[in-house]
Amino acid sequence: MRVAVVGATGNLGTAVLKRLQSAQEISSVLGIARRLPDADAAPYSGAEWLSADIQFEESRAALAEAFAEVDSVIHLAWLIQPNTERDLLRRVNVEGTRHVLEAAEKAGVAHIAVASSVGAYSPVADDRPRSEDWPTEGIPTSHYSVDKAAQERILDEFSRAHPQIALARLRPGLIFQGSAGAEIQRYFAGRWAPVQVLSSFRPPVLPLPQGMRVQxxxxxxxxxxxxxxxxxxxxxxxxxxxxxxxxxxxxAETIGRGRSIGVPGSALRPLLRAAHRAGVVPMDEGWLDMAHRVPVMDSSRAARELEWTPHRTAAQALEELVLGMAAGEGTGSAPLRPRSAHPAHADQLPWPENRLPERVDALLLRQYMADHLAGATAGLDRISMMAESFEDTPIYPQVSAVAETIRSEHAFLQELMKRQGFPRPSLSAALTWTGEKLGRLKPNARGPFGRSPLRMVLEAELMIAAVTGKMHGWKTMEQHAEALGVAPAVFQELAEAAQQQRETLDEVHSYAAERAFRRDEETFEPQRQS
Structure with missing residues (x-):
């Protein structure tokens, strides 16, 4: 069988990809995602890949063509953050599901399996297990639940219109694994949460929502x-x-030392709401509402018809997740990227405390590299903010791909300086970072709360200049590669990667500049692609 997996780079998608590749019944796998993973890293190396952004109607043609020789489609793509961008989430999650189903029907696919969720179910006030016939109207105060319920309506409509297509909808509980640790921290706890301490310290008492019970x-x-x-x-x-x-x-027994204090939801909900509105915690209060009100599921149908039984308990899955969060675990995909970026060319870095030869002015070389690291830090912050700001546009995959590459290169330069015994940049880095932040205050928005098309043009121009400077930095370091203990070819490859980044950013700039100054073209129009 040939299977296509839409959303093959996330938490569940990565696990599904791995399992399909080990199954003798599966002959080949096509992975589909907005942002392509590191195709040389497992389990992504065992699949073919297609980049497609399912929020756009235009994606249906590319998907239908890709599905032409597919026996089954597994649809897993789902955007959880940014949960303040409700239009974006709705387009990706709900309309995106519609686009995938329509493309599969057009291609003549006979079977589709879709990831729904326990969050689709209507609220309950008890712990009596419910089977799959419980209503799926969602929890009104949870955006995730509302969209999952809307997805269920799409599936209902599709099944009625196309009864010849077998459509399975799987409704899992919370999905945990160690390699999703960094992702789940970013999506729910936030980068400020001190989850690293959980590797060596377990809190004696855990304050938890009163009456909490989740699957x-x-x-x-x-x-x-x-x-x-x-x-x-x-x-x-x-x-x-x-x-x-x-x-x-x-x-409490799994994460801490076995003691918990129940915090009333009436007290916790406004605190979580305030923390979310302040940008301290990515998770909003809707997740708390869902945890309190979704039903306990009865999975006997899966056991009976699929002969499926879980091999791990929920507590074991949670324990693995906690250890993964503490370690900042991840994989070679953008959604599952680890907390600390893996340095580019890590296997070709010199031994620690590499000593420069006498003929090299160590002070000047250190300052030169420190200045480039300061610029790289500001550039990484800028390109990351670009990706976040323009996530609802057709150029998002390109910007995000550049951001991931720059993140890895930034880690390489940091580690290279560390192994040389060079001090971390202090004043120059702080000044560059501050200047980059102040540059964002320029009032170029269209309206007090809007995004200006001009911003995309200027951001692209600034990044093109930064990447050009970085490229020359790698070429300069190549001339001193032997002294730095690095093969010249490494710096050559980094310079070539910078050139590719510049070409990608040129495309982004062309997209923005073509639309920014015209009244008949919308830079942020979600249903157009260049």
Missing amino acids: AVHADDVAEAFLRAVVRRAHGAFNICADDLLTGQLI
Whole structure:
């Protein structure tokens, strides 16, 4: 069987990709994502890849062509953040599902499996297990739940219109695995959460929402369920969860030292709302509402029809996630990137405390590299903000790809300086960072709260200049590669990568400049592609 996986680089997508590649029933896998992963890293190296942004209607043609020789489509793509951008989330999650289904039908695909969620279910006030026939109207105060319920309506409509296509919808609980640790921290706890301490310290007391009980499942177990659904051409809904229920007590035993204090939701909800509005915590209060009100799922149908049983308990999945968060674990994809970037060419860095030869002016070389690192730090911040600001535009995948490459190169330069025994840049880095931040204050918005098309043009021009300077920096370091203990070819490859980044940014600039000064072209129009 040939299977296409839409959303193959996220938490669940990575697990599904890995499981499909190890299954003898699967002959080949096509991975589809907005941002392509490191195709040389496992498990992404075992798949073919296509970049497609399913929020746009135009994606249907490319998807239909890609699905032409596919036996089954697994649709997993779902955008969780930024949860303040409701239009964007709706386009990707709900309309994106519609586009994938329409493309699969046009291509003549006979089977589709879609990731729904426990979050799609209507609220309950007890712990009585519910089967798949419980209503899926969602939790009104949770944007995630509302969109999952809307996705269910899309699936209902599609099934009625195309009864000849077997459509399976899997509704898992919270999906945990160690390699998603850094991603889940970014999406829910935020970068300021001191999760690193959990590797060596467990809190004696955990304050947790009173009455909290959630169902979770390991990503590998969900991936097994999807494989079985595909192989068996399953149709209908399936609850997917571990057998144990994560109560406050069990969470305290898993994460802490076994003691929890129940915090009333009436007290916790406004605190979480305030922290979210202040930008301290990415997770909003809707997730708390969902944790309190979704039903406990009965997964006996999956056991009966798919012969599926979880191999890990919810507590074991949570424990693995906590250790992954503490270590900042990740993979070679943008959604699952680790907390600390893996340095480019890490295997070709010199031994620690590499000593420069006498003929090299160490002081000047250190200052030169420190200045470039300061500029690289500001550039990384700028390109990351660009990717975040323009996530709803067709040029987002290109900007995001440049950001990921720059992040890896930044880590390389940091590690290279560390191994030379060079001090970290202080004043110059601070001044460059401050100047970059002040540059953002320029009032170029169209209206007091809008985004100006001019901003995209200027940001692209600034990044082109920064990448050009970086490219010459790598060429200069190449001339001193031997002294730095690095093969010249490494700096040559870094310079070539900078040139590719510049070409990509030129394309971004052309897209923005073509539209920024015209009244008949919308730079941020979501339904247009260049």
